[in-house]
Amino acid sequence: MTEELSVFDAIYNCRAMRRLDSREVPEELLLKLVDAANQAPSGSNMQAARWLIVRDAEVKQQLAELNRINVEAYVGPQNGRPAALPHQDAEKRQRMLNAVMWQKDHMHEIPALIIACLDYGEKVEGIHLYRNAGSIWPGIQNLLLAARALGLGAAPTTLALRDQDAARAVLKLPENFAAMCLIPVGYPLGKFGPVTRKPLDEVMRFDRWS
Numbered sequence: 001m002t003e004e005l006s007v008f009d010a011i012y013n014c015r016a017m018r019r020l021d022s023r024e025v026p027e028e029l030l031l032k033l034v035d036a037a038n039q040a041p042s043g044s045n046m047q048a049a050r051w052l053i054v055r056d057a058e059v060k061q062q063l064a065e066l067n068r069i070n071v072e073a074y075v076g077p078q079n080g081r082p083a084a085l086p087h088q089d090a091e092k093r094q095r096m097l098n099a100v101m102w103q104k105d106h107m108h109e110i111p112a113l114i115i116a117c118l119d120y121g122e123k124v125e126g127i128h129l130y131r132n133a134g135s136i137w138p139g140i141q142n143l144l145l146a147a148r149a150l151g152l153g154a155a156p157t158t159l160a161l162r163d164q165d166a167a168r169a170v171l172k173l174p175e176n177f178a179a180m181c182l183i184p185v186g187y188p189l190g191k192f193g194p195v196t197r198k199p200l201d202e203v204m205r206f207d208r209w210s
């Protein structure tokens with residue numbers, strides 16, 4: 001039996017796990033993840049989040065191809081992506097990039113790609129696409145924490161979904177759906193570990209900012 005983590009242990013150890021085994025994940029665990037996601041709050045309690053668990057080899061291959069195109073554009077010379085950040089040195093960033101590249105090359109082999117969608121109730125286009133995004137991300141985070149608690153690796157990704165029309169065509173989504181996040185899920189090849197974040201005194205104040 002999987003040892004269950006406390007909610008705080010899950011929160012502090014929920015790193016983006018990109019290197020995943022191709023070993024199948026039992027369906028009951030995948031359903032458990034989506035059920036946890038489905039417990040999240042939404043604006044006006046609209047409950048417009050929709051979840052697609054992709055296991056079909058052909059659909060995974062098509063999503064992997066969309067991801068490849070966008071990852072290659074993202075890491076290209078003109079992308080403006082910083083090589084280092086004040087809180088993440090170049091070496092650590094390179095390690096992250098290596099994992100992104102691994103994921104690019106292996107996405108089609110990952111056992112399940114879970115797509116978090118939002119049903120807008122009407123055709124969605126352009127800048128309107130990301131309104132109400134606050135009603136999908138709590139569910140995505142629930143899913144990531146549930147995966148961590150069950151010993152499954154997962155990561156939130158958006159690059160594969162940059163071309164919404166292409167994603168909608170691959171997934172046969174209705175035109176009123178937006179595909180907001182693709183979460184590859186599987187057993188991790190590497191080790192889980194703690195997340196590293198900025199210290200609280202840098203990101204928080206009491207009462208007024210200055």
Ligand SMILES: Cc1cc2nc3c(=O)[nH]c(=O)nc-3n(C[C@H](O)[C@H](O)[C@H](O)COP(=O)(O)O)c2cc1C
Pocket residue numbers: 014015016017018096100103155156157158159160195196
């Ligand atoms: C909105 C959003 C979009 C993201 N898109 C991608 C993505 O397309 N590909 C990817 O590999 N990781 C993606 N990530 C994962 C981030 O890179 C990751 O959460 C961040 O680097 C922190 O990693 P850590 O939790 O392992 O410290 C995304 C995360 C968020 C919140």
